[in-house]
Amino acid sequence: MKAWLSQPQIAAVGSCCLVGAITDEILYVANLGDSRAVLGRRVADGRAVVAERLSNDHNVAEEEVRKELLQQHPDDSHIVVHTQGVWRIKGIIQVSRSIGDVYLKKPEFCRDPVFRQFVSPVPLKRPVMSAEPSIRVKKLGLHDSFLIFASDGLWEQLSDQDAVEIVFKNPRPGIAKRLVRAALSEAARKREMRYEDLRRIEKGVRRHFHDDITVVVVFLDRHRGGDSPLSGGASAVVCNTPADIFSLTSGKPMFPSMV
Structure with a gap:
């Protein structure tokens, strides 16, 4: 509360969150917002791959999310507003769940001028x-x-299937950066630009062309168990290859003094 009194703008700071954990061959995925987890599964005797989405997009671009909000706020005709070509909550924000953004969660925090x-x-x-x-x-x-764990900046440009095929068909080292480059190339193509020209645009301005992109790729290697009776020769998922991570920001921080 003390920080809010001196810097009331922190009430508008928020973030999506995506978490994955594996234990005993069980994968747990939890998310807030529209970052997304996608699994790549080998098919056709290992010659191809298919994508399986493992998270829900909490974004009012999704009709189900809009319906949920309308049901929760039947007395508010402005709960979701279509503005500038996209749906937004109260005409402000696209995601319906997040960490932070308390000015849209607690009325007392949205009264400041x-x-x-x-x-x-x-x-x-x-x-x-x-x-x-x-x-x-x-x-x-x-x-x-x-x-593949990635922020919406990647998924705005690449489909789930496009992303898993890029990972499947290319070497592991630098694969997260390769995904980011593929997304930027697609963003440039949509604007009838070259990738090199897009990369030269300064941060802040570039946000008009693409969102921030963070990508983490985790490989699920299987190893046979040992000869002990306890293992029974069973295979187990082992994530012993370091996750490949790459992040690219497209804009300047909203409140530089807070970074």
């Missing part, structure tokens, strides 16, 4: 965003090959 440019004319009577994660539990199979 700093938010008059953000908050719609309809007063905030109750929280319009949530910090309740979606959780997925999955038993990993023999042909489950790798996981």
Whole structure:
């Protein structure tokens, strides 16, 4: 509360969150927002790969998310607004769940004058965003090959299937960076630009072309158990290859003094 009194703008700071954990061949995925986890599974005797999405996009671009909000706020006709070609909660934000963004979760935090440019004319009577994660539990199979965890900046440009095929068809080292480059190439193509020209655009301006992109790729290697009776020769998932990680920001921080 003390920090909010001196810097009320921190009430508008928020983040999506995506977490994955593996134990005893069980994968747990929890997410808030529209970062996404996608599994790559080998098929056709290992000659091809298919994608399986393991998280829910908490984004009002999804019709089900809009329906959920409308059901929760039947007395607020402005709970979701279509503006500038996209759906937004209260005309402000696309994600419906996040860490932070308390000015859209607690009415007392949206009364400061700093938010008059953000908050719609309809007063905030109750929280319009949530910090309740979606959780997925999955038993990993023999042909489950790798996981891609990425922010929405990647998925705005690449489909789930496009992404898993890039990982499947290319060497492991630097694979996360390769995915980011593929996304940037697609963003450039949509603007009828070359990739090199897009890369030369300064940060801040580049946010008009693509969002921040963070990618983590985890390979699920299987190793046969030993000869001990306890192992029974069974195979086990072992993530002993370091995760490949790459992150690219497209804009400047909203509040530089807080970084």
